[in-house]
Amino acid sequence: MKKIGLLFLSTFLLLISCNSTPKKTYLPESIGAINSVAIVIDNQLWEGAVGDRVRQHFAAPVLGLSWEEPLFTINQMPAKVFSGSLLNTRSVLFIAIDTLSLGHIKTDMYATPQKIGVIKGTTEEEIIKNLDAKADEMIKAFKDLEIEEAQKRFLKSLNKDKVLEEKLGITLSLPSIYKVGKEENNFIWIDRQIQKGTMNIIAYEVPGNYFKSDSTLVTDIVKMRDSIGKLYIPGPDVPGKITYMITEKAFSPYVFPAEISGRKAAEVRGIWEINNYPMAGPFLTYIINDDKNDRKVVIEGFVFAPATEKRDYMFELEAILKTVQFSDKQK
Structure with a gap:
């Protein structure tokens, strides 16, 4: 009887320890055409100086092409539209007026792989300043991610010539x-x-x-x-x-x-x-x-x-x- 009690106790403790382990969060696979970036920004900001500066950085001409083509294909949308499956977009730039002034990059927030550049400021001038400071870093992060995505797609069918x-x-x-x-x-x-x-x-x-x-x-x-x-x-x-x-x-x-x-x-x-x-x-x-x-x-x-x-x-x-x-x- 004592052995049965000890067995029950050990089993119960094992179950508790298993249940107390945090569950791993599984993120959906990110989506989006290669070289496309979702720009989440209110229409008023997009149509003014902030939008102009975003285009100056993220739609700059690619070097070495026969004629001008933008670095990224830009898809602009206000924050209220950025929901549902759009949250899974691979490369995202989020810009907003806020009580905070910052610029940083978040990884795999809603999907994987995913990079989300965040630019905030208390004024339009502050947003532009933060954007200028972080644009090159964000462009590199987006481009590296796009390169990795393209390379991942190659693996589906490789040339085996030696x-x-x-x-x-x-x-x-x-x-x-x-x-x-x-x-x-x-x-x-x-x-x-x-x-x-x-x-x-x-x-x-x-x-x-x-x-x-x-x-x-x-x-x-x-x-x-x-x-x-x-x-x-x-x-x-x-x-x-x-x-x-x-x-x-x-x-x-x-x-x-x-x-x-x-x-x-x-x-x-x-x-x-x-x-x-x-x-x-x-x-x-x-x-x-x-x-x-x-x-x-x-x-x-x-x-x-x-x-x-x-x-x-x-x-x-x-x-x-x-x-x-x-x-x-x-x-």
């Missing part, structure tokens, strides 16, 4: 729709067909000491791209003319420091064109240090799509390029 690993000792998370079109020496060209053209990825390597000086970096990058274009990326056949891809002559590309796959890199954005033929489009290049192998690995995405908006195409290519991983083996 050519990049075999030739260059790198891998990319490539959607299966991309196919290897050319492999020559240590140059690989991968592409996919789109409605009005092609999306392209190329990869190659240059010696570790290829770039001699920071003062000539941009010029040297252009020379590198143009020499690769002449060797491997021909343009249309034109009688009596030699056509191949070059960097647009009229404008220098934008060059920024970057970190890719944990390595120092340079990010290059600009416009390509075809020598001796009227074709052009945007490109994004990462030049990545591989000190172990005394080389720099170059991966680039470029789009040919005449009379078509290209922001989302270039964004997909950026998301793919940022999945690059290096083999641990000495090449």
Whole structure:
């Protein structure tokens, strides 16, 4: 009888301890088109100086495109409308007049993954001041989230070709729709067909000491791209003319420091064109240090799509390029 009582007591205590454990909150999966941001703000603020400043930051033109396209597609709505399934929007910017003055980012409030930028102020001037102070941080948070979402979608169907690993000792998370079109020496060209053209990825390597000086970096990058274009990326056949891809002559590309796959890199954005033929489009290049192998690995995405908006195409290519991983083996 005593044993039965002890068994009952231990079972009862176990049940109590289980019931006292806080229940884990399960959030729904976030929703939203890639590169879209919900701007939750009253109509009066949206139509005035505050709205102008929001557009100045979050709808700024993307660098390196053929014509102006906004950084994000903006969907404005007043707070009373932001309810129901809209609460699950992936990227949200909330702006309001309040007794508090602040600017911060909240993570996974209503859904996951989700980033909500919050800007408040006691006056419109204070809201604008807080917005200016936090806009770059919020833009980066939204863009990083969108990159992660795009990469997650790639995993549903990946290209299993090993050519990049075999030739260059790198891998990319490539959607299966991309196919290897050319492999020559240590140059690989991968592409996919789109409605009005092609999306392209190329990869190659240059010696570790290829770039001699920071003062000539941009010029040297252009020379590198143009020499690769002449060797491997021909343009249309034109009688009596030699056509191949070059960097647009009229404008220098934008060059920024970057970190890719944990390595120092340079990010290059600009416009390509075809020598001796009227074709052009945007490109994004990462030049990545591989000190172990005394080389720099170059991966680039470029789009040919005449009379078509290209922001989302270039964004997909950026998301793919940022999945690059290096083999641990000495090449």
